[in-house]
Amino acid sequence: MERLLMKELASTSVSPAGGSGGGCISQGAGYLTDNYGHVFVKQNKKSGAATMFMGELEGLKALEGTGCIRVPKPIKVFPMPDGGAAIIVEHVHIKPLSPTCEAEAGTNLARLHLHNRELKEKAESSGDGNSLRYVAEFGFSTTTCCGYIPQDNTWTDDWVTFFTQRRLELQVNLAVKKYHDQELLHQWTAMKPKIPSFFKGIVVQPSLLHGDLWGGNIGQTAKGEPIVFDPAVFYGHDEYDLGISSMFGGFGKSFFDAYHKLIPRTEGFDVRQELYKLFHYLNHYNHFGSSYRGSCMKILKNLAR
Structure with a gap:
């Protein structure tokens, strides 16, 4: 994944950071890059993953554009070599609501x-x-x-x-x-x-x-x-x-x-x-x-x- 992210983000340095995890649908992990800082990459191998993640990317952009509510900054969607797709967003340390x-x-x-x-x-x-x-x-x-x-x-x-x-x-x-x-x-x-x-x-x-x-x-x-x-x-x-x-x-x-x-x-x-x-x-x-x-x-x- 590090080499793939270097290509997709035009980064010269990418290293794992922040551990990994996932929900019911996709798996994700954090990475540290030299040009985008700390990012979170979520991937899914389903055939419809590109559609799913492009919708998420455009949705995050729309929410961010209102200035009303904070979201992780959307960065990019890209295809995975072995099938499926991934989305890159800003990595944010998130805690439960107080x-x-x-x-x-x-x-x-x-x-x-x-x-x-x-x-x-x-x-x-x-x-x-x-x-x-x-x-x-x-x-x-x-x-x-x-x-x-x-x-x-x-x-x-x-x-x-x-x-x-x-x-x-x-x-x-x-x-x-x-x-x-x-x-x-x-x-x-x-x-x-x-x-x-x-x-x-x-x-x-x-x-x-x-x-x-x-x-x-x-x-x-x-x-x-x-x-x-x-x-x-x-x-x-x-x-x-x-x-x-x-x-x-x-x-x-x-x-x-x-x-x-x-x-x-x-x-x-x-x-x-x-x-x-x-x-x-x-x-x-x-x-x-x-x-x-x-x-x-x-x-x-x-x-x-």
Whole structure:
């Protein structure tokens, strides 16, 4: 890997640093370089790894570009000689969120979600044409992955249509194909017509989302600054990012209180949270198997009532 990094980064010196590790999807390790400093390299041998990592790279760039939330600086994606691909990002020593940092993280996430609509408001008030920076639709400019499953980010002007077809239905179809789960399909068919009613009375504006903000994808730097990583970025409903954040722990009351101080809950919030959790349970079902099926079925049945 050291020789490969010297080539890809045009470095004259590369040495292992910071140990190695990995998650459920990819393996990573730290390296010290003469021209990029301390970097972290994550690699995956799956055939879709290049797509996955390019989506991550572009997502990190988009998040970084808002100036609202700290991410590891994205550097490069490159193919591995024996198949698959790798991504290089800034190496950051990350610790679990402290209670004090949690509130700042909640504020930063809300600022991220407000950033796109603030661009629109500034452009409309100044008339300077910067509305070109405002994103008016739901989706993203490239394919991103939640885990290793590619997301359909085709631009769509209606959130309910986007989320129903390009998030939930895609996952249901994958599960039916993979597990021949006809009961899941039946429950989905019963629940699907009710989805528009969950958004009655609210206007959903596109927000730039992290897309996979569970407790394992956020922490704090050595300086006590909140940092997020491993995103599945797209423009969507701000409430979507909160769905998985309440599923697996890792976030305290101060996080949500700080977030909702800037973006208050609206009518139907709790029901929509179940809808957004459904996506992640379906995604976990398709990644990790039947242990997540029960949660999928429970939410489908409850929402269909």
